[in-house]
Amino acid sequence: MAISRGNLARKKMKAALLTLGCKVNQAESSAMMEDLIQAGYQSASALEADLVVLNTCAVTQRAESEALTILRRLKRQNPRALVVATGCLAQLNPHKLLKDNLADLALGQDQKASLVELLKLPKGQFLVTTDFKPSFFYHHKPERTRAFQKIQDGCDARCSYCAVPLARGPSRSQGLEKVIEGLEGYLAMGLKEIVLTGIHLGQWGARLMPPNNLETLLEAVDKKLGSKLKTARIRLSSIEPLEAPLVEKALKRYSWLCPHLHLPIQSGSDKILKAMNRPYDSKQACDIILSLSQQVQGLNLGTDLMVGFPGETKEDFELSYNLVKSLPFGYLHVFPFSPRPQTEAQALKQITPEKLKRAAAAKLRALDQEKRALFLLANQNKPRVALIENTTHRLSGRIKLLTDNYIQALLPIEIKAEPGSLMEVYIGSSLNRWRLAEAYVDHSKNEST
Ligand code: SF4
Structure with a gap:
């Protein structure tokens, strides 16, 4: 049933928004939810909603399968809901989502901005455009304690394994004044952490007229908002290795910028980096990472690693493993390669056997645990x-927190704290059974100050 305004007037409709994938999707989901609430919907769980929107991801085969599994489950558990699929998978392959009535509507990236209007489309239809409008940036009231502010979309790089440039289009950036305006808006709402996000954040400003870059943007933020940021902070989402030097000075200088960077290096083998069409070699990545960790106090550096890229030998994997082991990363995200439709790597023939891929991923995941433990110790x-x-830990009932340098921890049960506020804590030495750190508060210090 398409939802008409008449229906809305009679009964408050319930909507649920489920999100897969990156922080840009999260930012866009919050904005879509806000549009739905403005249109008269109330937020509900997927099981009781009249409308469920799934914002999909297509970055790996696994993300795609997850979307299909969720849709199947939704149709089974809440058959009366109108199910709308949007995001990267809907943009790249709407037919797959509409097949067997998994979704009632499939909408592309640019259609997210007019979701409410498009709910009137007849069931079984899709609407996907590929002109990728330059202006899909907006500000919304976040549902969580931190806001994801999207300031860049799309990507001009062509990594051979990646379908994202096809699903997101070329790089577009929000203008500097609008970025500042957005930050000011969030600060006025009382938000204490704002995450600047983009699909290829380091390309922010490259196509603006005149061109601009992240270094200038962060300087302008400090100039305009430095005093307001004394009681709040900004975090940067993932940034490509060659673009990380653009933010090194700001990380060193500005206390409002969280000492945390996610810097995907993908491989430590120059042969594989070349085949991936990554624009750096292992030495360049290594120099950038070492410089950042020496220059920025307390910095937590994370990375993405892909295992089983076509042609990756045991020797290539060992190069990656040894490089990552030697570098001061605080955590690793490990992704087994999966061929994505319409990418260069899909046609590559030297497929790594699944067994080898699984073993390599397991070895790197064990290294990830070692890295996390070392970072906690430091x-x-x-x-x-x-x-x-603003949510407590499900199993322990304890308050969850996130430090400026990206340590997720739990407060002792007896400590109370205001959701969304900033608080000084101390970090324990090891991960607890839920793989989270233990935080504690120094009462003597609090009493004396
Ligand atoms: S930089 Fe490479 S991996 Fe990242 S979105 Fe662009 S093409 Fe994909």
């Missing part, structure tokens, strides 16, 4: 400023 009993989350 932070043991040191004060960090943490953002208090």
Whole structure:
């Protein structure tokens, strides 16, 4: 049933929004939810909603399968809901989502901005455009304690394994004044953490007239908002290795910029980096990472690693493993390669056997645990400023928090704290059974100050 305004007037309709994938999708989902609420919907769980929107991801085969599984489950568990699929998978392959009535409507990226209007489309239809409008940036009231502010979309790079440039189009950036205006808006709402996000954040400003870059943007933020940022902070989402030097000075200089960077290196083998069409070699990546970690106090550096790229030998994997082991990363995200439709790598023939891929991923995931433990040890009993989350940990009932340098921790049960506020905590030495750190508060310090 298409939802008409008449229906809305009679009964408050319920809507649920489910999000897969990156922080840009999260930012866009919050904006879509806000549009739905403005149109008269109320937020509900997927099981009780009249409308469920799934914002999909297509970056890996696994993300795609997850979207299809969720849709199948939704249709089974809540058959009366209108199910709308949007996001990268809907943009790249709407037919797959409409097949067997998995979704009632499939909408592309640019259609997210007019979701409410498009709900009137007859069931079984899709609407996908490929002109990728330059202006899909907006500000919304976040549902969580931190806001994801999208300032860039699309990507001008052509990594051979990646379908994202096809699903998101060329790089577009929000103008500097609008970025500042957005940040000011969030600060006025009382938000204590704003994450600047983009599909290829380091390309921010490259196609603006005149061209601009992240370094200038962060300087302008400090100039305009530095005083307001004394009680709030900004975090940067993922940034490509060659673009990380653009933010090094700001990380060193501005206390409002969280000492945390996610810098995907993907491989430590120059042969594989070349085949991936990544624009750096292992030495360049290594120099950038070492410089950042030496220059920026307390910095937590994370990375993405892909295993099983076609042609990757045991020797190539060992190069990656040894490089990552030697570098001061605080955590690793490991992704087994999966061929994506319409990418260069899809046609490559030297497929790595699944068994080898699984073993390589397991070895890197064990290294990830070692890296996390080492990072905690380096932070043991040191004060960090943490953002208090608005949900408690499901199993322990304890308050969750996130430090400026990206340590997720739990407060002791007896400590109370205001969701969304910043608080000074100390970090324990090891991960607990839920793989989270333990945080504690220094009462003697609080009493004396
Ligand atoms: S930089 Fe490479 S991996 Fe990242 S979105 Fe662009 S093409 Fe994909």
